[in-house]
Amino acid sequence: MKQVQRSHTFRSIGAAINRDKRTIQNWYAKALVDEKCAEIGAIDERSGARMFSDDERDILLKYYVELPTSSRRHTKPTRPELEICDGTEIVTLDTPEMGGAIDLSQFAGGGIIQRIDDPDRVVEGVSSFLDQVLTHLDRDLEEKRSKLDKTAQAREQVSDKVREFAFRSELYRRDAQAIAREQNTAASDLSTMLEQLAQLGKPENAA
Incomplete structure (x- = not known):
């Protein structure tokens, strides 16, 4: 019987497509339901990490959706114009531009949050x-x-x-x-x- 070669982990799959480990684990949970199986891949006895073959990795990548590009995320909305007619006089009002830096601490109410940089x-x-x-x-x-x-x-x-x-x-x-x-x-x-x-x-x- 041919031995299955497994060289991929949650972390390596995520790194290849710029996703974090948690996202790949969520795909894994969905795949178990969709594929109607109890397990995909296998636990490595030495490291304790779950390992995947190329075919098993491709099952998880079915849930991959490319994120929008940065240019699309930062496209400024079209500026609307408002015209007020008073006889022959036309006055154009500019709408204020949105965007720029936003300080989320004003919404969070301040305070200090302690965290571990990389829990995994x-x-x-x-x-x-x-x-x-x-x-x-x-x-x-x-x-x-x-x-x-x-x-x-x-x-x-x-x-x-x-x-x-x-x-x-x-x-x-x-x-x-x-x-x-x-x-x-x-x-x-x-x-x-x-x-x-x-x-x-x-x-x-x-x-």
Whole structure:
């Protein structure tokens, strides 16, 4: 089976057409409904980002509509003219021009708004940082488990040796005592027999 190559993200698709990541995510939500599917693309296990193939990217780009050009946005409206006739006299009144700089703070009521410049980048940075911490936590636990396994194994081996030593030392004690008793008996018997042999043929009252 041919593996699907996915190299596009929400951010890269948006950057290619001058749209932000949130806009592409909104298109993704619409595409799920229109395509009647539970998922488009796949989550990358290493980065945690959703990745898209060329075909999957094209599904999202169906919702792309080109923004009006800057020249169209800033075209000045046609100036209307008002003519007042008083006999033969004609007076032309100019309408005031609209546009220019507008200070939105006058409508917002002032105040200070704090914000993070790029929240998506913050999320990616925090995720990357914590993923590294979690990796070290997992590695540390693995090392601790390995040490525990080796220590437990050593304990079992030492315990077996201690039990073996206790058993064999007890056997040694009993065997040594039995040999000592037999040795003493044999030596005593031998000494008696030698003494008897030494008295053979001698008068009973011999000094």
